[in-house]
Amino acid sequence: MNEIGIFKGIDEQNVKYMLKCFQAKTISYKKDTTIISNLANTNIIGIIISGNANLIRNDYNGNRIVLEKLEKGSIFGEVFSSYSDELSVIATEDCSVITFDYEHIIKRCKKSCPHHNEVINNMLQILAKKVSVMNNRIDVLTKKTIREKLLEYFSIQEKENISKTFYLKLNYTELADYLGVDRSALMRELKNLKNEGFIETKLNKIKLLY
């Protein structure tokens, strides 16, 4: 529990205490069930304790778009997001989830839990991290050609992995979505990059040759 973002650095004992204070609920969900619907209109914060889930946006056309993949330790609902579209969280595996009201974070409780400050600090860190991740994506998306987008994306992966060889965390269909381009066009450009000797690929393994 205390490796998890929001409670990072707080000892087990105190985490339990705070969760009680926050009136947090732990609930288990079966695969493919809805953990929470209409997330944008709630003040709920959720933490995935085990299993995986997806944060989904139901487009105005009824299209379902995966906004975020949530895994153990992921937090959702930390941003009372201004989406007018419906957001929901769906279990992609059996999973276990803690939820509590966002109010408990900002309004400090009467008991004044000794580690409340740390929770808030962690919360700021998490949001800042989120901004940073989104900045990366915007950097990639603003590149004009698929080639430039790919190279920017690779450069970020290279930095994160501190290596010119790394494994993609997204499959190619997802990568195309992430880059905002057509999948077949992505594959084509990937092939070009290979033919011109910029990269080597083997399934989801990428090696940069420059």
Place this chain on the structure above:
Amino acid sequence: MNEIGIFKGIDEQNVKYMLKCFQAKTISYKKDTTIISNLANTNIIGIIISGNANLIRNDYNGNRIVLEKLEKGSIFGEVFSSYSDELSVIATEDCSVITFDYEHIIKRCKKSCPHHNEVINNMLQILAKKVSVMNNRIDVLTKKTIREKLLEYFSIQEKENISKTFYLKLNYTELADYLGVDRSALMRELKNLKNEGFIETKLNKIKLLY
């Protein structure tokens, strides 16, 4: 002062008290001077009190990109951003700026200023707002064609202005950058939308006809 994001809702008296406690400095800068350089490697938070400035990224090629336009009340440095490129803040007008160390926000002072909680809450709100703004941009950028990007952008403006008629806050050169497209191609698509009767434009005034 107490309309400004981070001190919103706190009375003048207490704001002054906190600024002292935060060891905040107020400095004036002439137009085109550097307010802070290498922002990414500091823990400084700045607030623009008067005038305008730009948050600039110095690209690896030496290109200067405007990341954010800062105006009265704007905050910079709130995210210890993970940019490896150099960030700096440049005055685009004479301006006056308050700066203090980020530490003061998270580590509460010994005097335990009575409104420290509100500052933190405001800080969370600001970051959340930032995430929401970035989400909007990502939504626009992931659209595949210039037309779709424009329509998504217009739709966001329409919501924000609660009106089908509004004035663009960006000029067309900036809008092209924002959308990540070529400016001339943007103008062309704008003309198409006009010819097909979707919109009317008059300089930076847009009227949606659908």
Place this chain on the structure above:
DNA sequence: AAATAGGTGTTGCATTTGCAACAATTTTAA
């Protein structure tokens, strides 16, 4: 084991886009 679904890889073709270059207009500075 067979059937189904999901992801990968490829291609032709029409469309969209970026690029370059320039004129016209507006804004800003001298």
Place this chain on the structure above:
DNA sequence: TTAAAATTGTTGCAAATGCAACACCTATTT
């Protein structure tokens, strides 16, 4: 007020991209 700079508006053309369609392969489900 004039000159200079910035922004808007246009166009031809080559290049990049999306789209559709299909084959192939690999998981997952029945």
